[in-house]
Amino acid sequence: MFDFAIVGGGIVGLSTGMALYERYPNAKVLVIEKEKQLAEHQTGHNSGVIHSGIYYKPGSFKARFARQGSQSMTRFCQEHDIEHDICGKVIVATNQEELPLLENLYNRGLENELAIQKIGPDELKEIEPHVRGVGAIRVPMAGIVNYRQVSEKFGEIIRERGGEIQLGTKVEKIHENDDGVVIETDKDTHRARVVINCAGLHSDRVAKSTGYQTDMKIVPFRGEYFKLKPEKRYLVKNLIYPVPNPNFPFLGVHFTRMIGGEVDAGPNAVLSFKREGYKKTDFSARDFSEVMRYGGFWKLASKFMKEGLEEMYRSVSKARFVESLQQLIPEITADDLVPGPAGVRAQALKHDGGLVDDFHIILGKKSVHVCNAPSPAATASIEIGKEVVSRIPAQEHLKAAAIIS
Known part of the structure; x- marks a missing residue:
């Protein structure tokens, strides 16, 4: 049984995996990605800009996470010798x-x-x-980087810390129960205490498959x-x-x-x-x-x-x-x-035709769903990962205390 299972191997899912290991060094983490390589969709097709946060509503997650994220992304690239400018x-x-x-x-x-x-x-x-x-x-403070390279480094760090990344595996159904979650894929079935939905283009569908209506x-x-x-x-x-x-x-x-x-x-x-x-x-x-x-x-x-x-x-x-x-x-x-x-x-x-302007995270009983993370999510990914981990249901944080020691 895994402590945490992450659906989606884009930059947000991978940054969340890193954030989990920062908080719970001995956790068992699984990342499930339906493609045969990481960062295949939004992450691997974006413009590569390290955004500043100038466009976003003051006080919003986008504004705060882009500002903080541009700094943390730059530090990460410096520490891991990833080309950026x-x-x-x-x-x-x-x-x-x-x-x-x-x-x-x-x-x-x-x-x-x-x-x-x-x-x-x-x-x-x-x-x-x-x-x-x-x-x-x-x-x-704006810059450029190759976010696919960043994502690959995120994945490398997760594996080094003991995490498992399962590629070419599609999540089909998620069942929550009192003991955790059961994740059915097209290859096998996994159990975890908490599932974190970072499925990007399919995040609303993954939330629905877990039993949550998102109103979006x-x-x-x-x-x-x-x-x-x-x-x-x-x-x-x-x-x-x-x-x-x-x-x-x-x-x-x-x-x-x-x-x-x-x-x-x-x-x-x-x-x-x-x-x-x-x-x-x-x-x-x-x-x-x-x-x-x-x-x-x-x-x-x-x-x-x-x-x-x-x-x-x-x-x-x-x-x-x-x-x-x-x-x-x-x-x-x-x-x-x-x-x-x-x-x-x-x-x-x-439903009313309004765009969800900010990053949007929905909490379930044993799940966390990142249901809106467009640009500047790549810039802000390290900060989003930290925020997602902080949103894990309180009772699961208490159970996770044993993982730290």
Whole structure:
């Protein structure tokens, strides 16, 4: 019997495994991952940015965990010799109308206790010579890293401390009882005192299989990228973001220098017809029908109809995508871009059409369910892991006292 079983081998599940061993060094921990390798979905398809927390509501988990997480992630990379770069980023107002929005964002950053600076066009040119803007915010604590490498190190640490990671194993049903949980997979059955659901794109389904109704559903949004051709990478020094639309829950297309030197441009944000749908042609009848039957989605769609249609247009029109990028770097042309990767964001959506804005954790009798952990979850993963462990039902913490000694 295991003390703790974690469903999901992405960066949040693995950071939770590390946090368990920090608190309970002698625990028996099992990580169950349905893919044949770790960090295969959201973690392995994200932009690799170490976020600062500037965008998020002051006092929220996202704001606090991103700020603390950028520091703990940087320390972890330094301690384990993982390549990273705290290169900073600029958030750029491209016209006078965006300056009030930039000012609001700057004030939010100050509320979130970030050491940021407002800069003018001349200073912006010194940092990013090819960017056009009337003003910007410099965010020096933002950086880049390969989160798949981070996740692999997390997994290595779990194994070194005695944990077991079972790959290629799909959880099918979880039963809670007074003595713990029984986890049925497509290969075998496991018993544990506590199960922790970090299943990302499938977290709502895992919670439901355990017997919990979450009043939300994961709706997948695909983010599509282009890459700059190698000879055009000089146009981007580090990280360049637009001022986000405050009425739309995504950050807009931007430029990201990756570890290794590549430069990604994007993403847009379109409904994915499959929870793990990284290509436009990917389709799952189950996933698609769930979204189409969900009233919360149609309420969201009606609220953001104009923005949603624009995102869809960018998905099918490279020319329109390029126009968006030219708002930041006028020199960019369609010939400078080649198709890049895509990621899928697991966004929790409530029945009333409201997006779940913050990280969301649900407690069961013998279970903890991380039911909303989109960006900046990778940045904040170490802090989220600590928080999840602190949420383990109190009676189980008392039983776990014996594990410490």
